[in-house]
Amino acid sequence: MTTTVSQTGPQGTAVSARPSRRAKRTGAHRRTLVAWLFLLPFLAVFVVYTAIPTVAALGFSLTDLRGTDLRNPFAVEFVALSNYAWLFSDGRFVRDLGNTAIFVLVGVPLTMLLGFALALALDAGVRRLRGVFRTIFFAPVVTNVVAVALIWQYAFNRNGTVNEVLSNIGFAGPNWLGDPNLAMPVVILLGVWRNFGIAMVLFLAGLQGVPEDVHEAAALDGAGWWRRLWHITTPLLVPTILLVSVLLTVFYLQVFDEPYLLTDGGPLGSTESVALYTYHQFGFGQFGLSSAASFVILVLVAVVSIIQFRLLRPRA
Amino acid sequence: MTVVASPEVADQDVPAEKGAAERGSRPGPRTVRPSEALLYAALVIVACLTLLPFGWVASGSLRSLADIRADPGAWLPSEVTFDNFVRLFATEGFSAYLVNSIVVAALVVGGNIVAASAAGYALAKFDFAGKRLAFGAVMAALMVPYTATFVPQFVVTMNLGLVDTLTGIALPAMALPISIFIMRQYASAVPDELLEAARIDGAGELRIFFRIFLPLAGPALATVTIMSFLAAWNNFIWPLVVAQSTSTYTLPVGLAATSNAANNVTDYGLMLAGAIVVMLPVLVLFLFLQRYFVQGVAATGLK
Numbered sequence: 001m002t003t004t005v006s007q008t009g010p011q012g013t014a015v016s017a018r019p020s021r022r023a024k025r026t027g028a029h030r031r032t033l034v035a036w037l038f039l040l041p042f043l044a045v046f047v048v049y050t051a052i053p054t055v056a057a058l059g060f061s062l063t064d065l066r067g068t069d070l071r072n073p074f075a076v077e078f079v080a081l082s083n084y085a086w087l088f089s090d091g092r093f094v095r096d097l098g099n100t101a102i103f104v105l106v107g108v109p110l111t112m113l114l115g116f117a118l119a120l121a122l123d124a125g126v127r128r129l130r131g132v133f134r135t136i137f138f139a140p141v142v143t144n145v146v147a148v149a150l151i152w153q154y155a156f157n158r159n160g161t162v163n164e165v166l167s168n169i170g171f172a173g174p175n176w177l178g179d180p181n182l183a184m185p186v187v188i189l190l191g192v193w194r195n196f197g198i199a200m201v202l203f204l205a206g207l208q209g210v211p212e213d214v215h216e217a218a219a220l221d222g223a224g225w226w227r228r229l230w231h232i233t234t235p236l237l238v239p240t241i242l243l244v245s246v247l248l249t250v251f252y253l254q255v256f257d258e259p260y261l262l263t264d265g266g267p268l269g270s271t272e273s274v275a276l277y278t279y280h281q282f283g284f285g286q287f288g289l290s291s292a293a294s295f296v297i298l299v300l301v302a303v304v305s306i307i308q309f310r311l312l313r314p315r316a
Numbered sequence: 317m318t319v320v321a322s323p324e325v326a327d328q329d330v331p332a333e334k335g336a337a338e339r340g341s342r343p344g345p346r347t348v349r350p351s352e353a354l355l356y357a358a359l360v361i362v363a364c365l366t367l368l369p370f371g372w373v374a375s376g377s378l379r380s381l382a383d384i385r386a387d388p389g390a391w392l393p394s395e396v397t398f399d400n401f402v403r404l405f406a407t408e409g410f411s412a413y414l415v416n417s418i419v420v421a422a423l424v425v426g427g428n429i430v431a432a433s434a435a436g437y438a439l440a441k442f443d444f445a446g447k448r449l450a451f452g453a454v455m456a457a458l459m460v461p462y463t464a465t466f467v468p469q470f471v472v473t474m475n476l477g478l479v480d481t482l483t484g485i486a487l488p489a490m491a492l493p494i495s496i497f498i499m500r501q502y503a504s505a506v507p508d509e510l511l512e513a514a515r516i517d518g519a520g521e522l523r524i525f526f527r528i529f530l531p532l533a534g535p536a537l538a539t540v541t542i543m544s545f546l547a548a549w550n551n552f553i554w555p556l557v558v559a560q561s562t563s564t565y566t567l568p569v570g571l572a573a574t575s576n577a578a579n580n581v582t583d584y585g586l587m588l589a590g591a592i593v594v595m596l597p598v599l600v601l602f603l604f605l606q607r608y609f610v611q612g613v614a615a616t617g618l619k
Contacts, residue, residue, distance in 0.1 A: 032445045034521045038438035039450050041431035045491035049469055050457045056468035118362065125355040135606055136363045139370070142602045142609060144550050146568040147591035150575055151369045154376070154584055161372065161391075193366070201610055254461045257552055261572065275463040279553075282467055291467050298464035305459040 057298070060291035067285030076288075083292035093293065095269060096277045102184060103191065103273060104252045110192045111248055112241075115199025120229070122200075123207040134204075141197040149190065149261035153177065156186050180270040183263050187271045190258045195251060199244050206240030207233070246308040253300050373595075376588035377401070384584050400589035408586070409562055410593060413570035417549060420486045420566055424548035425541050427490025432540050435491070436499025437529055441511060457493040462553065470557055480560040488554065489547055495540040498612060502536035503529065535608075542605055543612035549598055567594045 036043075061083055063076040087093045118137055122130050140148070155161045156176035163173025176182045210233055218228050234241075256275040259265055265272030265280065272280075274297055281290035372391070376384070377400055379393040387394075404410040438444075439451060469488060470479075478484030506529060514524045530537075555566045565573060571590045602609050 028444070031442050035438040035442040035444035036446070036450075038434040038442075038525070040434075041427070042435040042491040042496060043450075043453065045427075045431065045488065046453050046457050048472060049488040050460055050465065051453075053465035053468035053472060054456075054460055056471065057465055060468060114362075118359070121355050121359055126352060126359065133359055133363060134610075135603070136366055138606070138610060138613075139599065139602065140366060141613065142546060142550075142598050143370075144568055144591075144594045144598065146552055146571050147373070147594040148369060150571070150587055150591045151373050154588070155369070155372065193369075198613055201613060250461070254463050256463055260553075278463055278467075282470075282557075287467055287471075294461075294464040294467065297461050301459065301461045301464070 057291045061295050063288050065287040096272045096274050100274045103255045107188050107191050107252045108248045111195045114196040118200045119203035138197040140194050145257045180268045183271050187258050202244050206237050210236045249304050373588045373591050377592045379585045400585040413565050413567045417567040419482050421548040423486035424489045425544050428495040428544035431491035432495035432499045435496045437503045439500045440503035454493045484558045485555045498539050539608045539612045542608040
């Protein structure tokens with residue numbers, strides 16, 4: 001659509017106004033130059049820290065680069081796809097893919113449901129103290145994860161606060177972070193605590209776009225609260241729901257801070273995400289393998305991002 | 317990108333509060349809903365659970381080691397002491413970490429203000445060859461996952477000789493794509509006529525940018541400042557990789573390292589005091605400038 005407009009524009013003026021066209025063209029050249037100069041600081045950082053590293057990560061992943069080769073990068077050997085082949089035959093990596101899938105499949109719906117419920121309550125459910133509640137629910141989003149993880153560790157310690165509470169009501173609390181079956185829920189809980197505020201804010205913004213009169217008409221026709229939620233609010237919120245689910249999926253696909261700080265992937269690797277695998281292989285000096293694993297994350301995130309882009313484009 | 321809320325409408329306080337007043341003033345059909353009292357109860361419970369970690373850390377940081385050893389699970393200090401904070405700064409190196417965090421944050425905020433106001437302005441107000449490409453670069457920067465590039469980023473940093481330096485920690489975050497989105501969105505709302513009028517008066521592009529656009533861009537610059545400060549202050553994985561000695565540790569890295577040190581594992585009070593030092597500055601800023609935080613996060617849904 002926009003291409004047709006820009007094609008007819010210059011053609012129309014071509015015959016009648018030659019000098020002004022030239023002036024226009026030098027003007028356009030100048031504007032292009034000025035625009036790129038304005039973009040220069042961003043582009044410098046982008047090229048050095050995003051473009052080159054992305055290409056390099058792909059390159060590294062096809063070599064046997066190790067920490068010891070960094071001073072002499074030409075000593076590395078091209079190993080084609082054998083890092084990838086190794087990854088997918090490595091039980092540890094496959095397990096970590098599974099763990100990451102759990103983070104996504106459990107973390108995303110929990111975060112969304114909590115955020116959605118709170119947004120609904122704050123949008124139409126209560127009349128007072130909305131600002132206070134919103135501040136409280138958003139506070140975890142801005143809170144430093146290292147500090148919170150520390151609190152989580154002490155709270156879910158064998159002798160920690162959670163078990164103290166449990167023992168008061170007659171339960172013997174387990175060693176949460178030391179049990180391969182219980183560590184994951186505790187790690188996911190931290191992820192949900194940190195992220196539900198984002199979901200809430202985005203849903204609140206979405207709910208602002210739901211017209212009031214549709215609701216009132218439906219209510220006059222006798223539709224109850226749940227029916228209106230299901231048949232009016234939810235369908236109108238589909239774009240927001242898609243946006244939030246994609247954003248959270250991208251977050252949880254890259255989950256690193258929570259498992260690194262709480263368990264370092266343990267016990268017995270039960271909470272090691274792919275991002276954490278990447279970091280551990282980096283620590284072992286296996287840069288080639290680490291890059292291959294990180295490229296798997298990149299592909300997964302890219303797929304989700306492309307879906308996001310497709311879904312959002314009609315509205316743009 | 318419609319995801320980016322415009323600076324004016326993004327503040328949800330105004331419409332929400334207005335709607336509330338309207339709804340409250342007449343007994344409309346919307347009063348048919350689950351009991352409001354129950355909702356308040358539920359909200360208060362969730363709010364308490366959300367705040368629980370904050371209250372707990374505040375209380376624990378004020379307890380002495382002996383107090384904690386005597387009763388690890390107690391909720392309140394038997395006697396309030398600031399000894400943990402004193403120890404953090406006097407013997408645990410937190411004063412150096414604090415200075416490092418401030419320096420990194422200042423570099424990151426400064427970089428973002430320069431890079432984002434210029435790039436956002438150019439993307440919103442110029443038609444130029446390669447604009448789609450430039451916009452694609454911003455999108456790519458937004459989408460390429462951090463974890464996918466930190467190994468080559470580390471190699472780049474090493475080749476620049478910036479490993480174990482504060483510049484090396486700050487540099488990758490000095491032109492965040494989210495800042496550019498915020499500035500671009502804001503610049504789009506500035507009327508073209510204003511810039512055109514200045515051009516006709518013979519003002520150069522730089523002059524127009526500095527004299528006309530920037531003075532109007534205050535709210536967007538505030539959001540960019542807040543968002544990039546938050547990103548710099550809370551960043552953990554990159555400083556963890558780049559900082560190799562305690563002299564370049566930022567607060568989060570220092571806190572993680574201190575808590576891993578064997579003799580500190582049981583020193584809850586000290587560690588909780590450390591947690592307070594790390595989280596408090598951002599929380600205080602958040603309380604006073606909440607609007608900008610929420611706008612920034614709602615802008616792209618990214619932290």
